[in-house]
Amino acid sequence: MxxxxxxxxxxxxxxxxxxxxxxxxxxxxxxxxxxxxxxxxGNRVLLHCFAGCDTNDVLAAIGLEMSDLMSARVGDYFKPERMPFPVSDVLRCVAFEGLVIVHSGITLMNGLPFSQEDRERLMLATQRIQAALTASGVGHG
Ligand SMILES: [Zn+2]
Structure with missing residues (x-):
């Protein structure tokens, strides 16, 4: 075990x-x-050093890696914001919002009608990409 x-x-x-x-x-x-x-x-192990050590460093010091705890998911329960979403979900979101921005650009370039609603959707797309950066732990000051 x-x-x-x-x-x-x-x-x-x-x-x-x-x-x-x-x-x-x-x-x-x-x-x-x-x-x-x-x-x-019974299958998740959570580690936390109150002196502030990184969970990876703690495991490395005893010759273990995350992968050694096959049935266990090791995480730092004091920092749940570190990776709240799967990376694939975040990337899918960014890719979709990128399409929204491209669509807006094409609409504007062709001089097609660009409503207030379209404008707000474009702003929402940039906000979502910022949010995706934060959610993935990349942050954006
Ligand atoms: Zn420590």
């Missing part, structure tokens, strides 16, 4: 609840039990 593999490689493991543990973080030098491990739904 993935959770046992993970716990077996950590030091100072102390169970704090039915599915929660605290342990010494392998990614930084500390005696404190700063690493929180939580198992959810």
């Amino acid at each position: 993935a959770i046992d593999t993970l716990l077996g490689r950590l030091e100072g493991v102390r169970q704090t609840g039915p599915c929660t543990w605290r342990a010494r973080c392998p990614a930084h030098d500390s005696k404190g039990l700063t690493l929180s491990v939580r198992e959810i739904d």
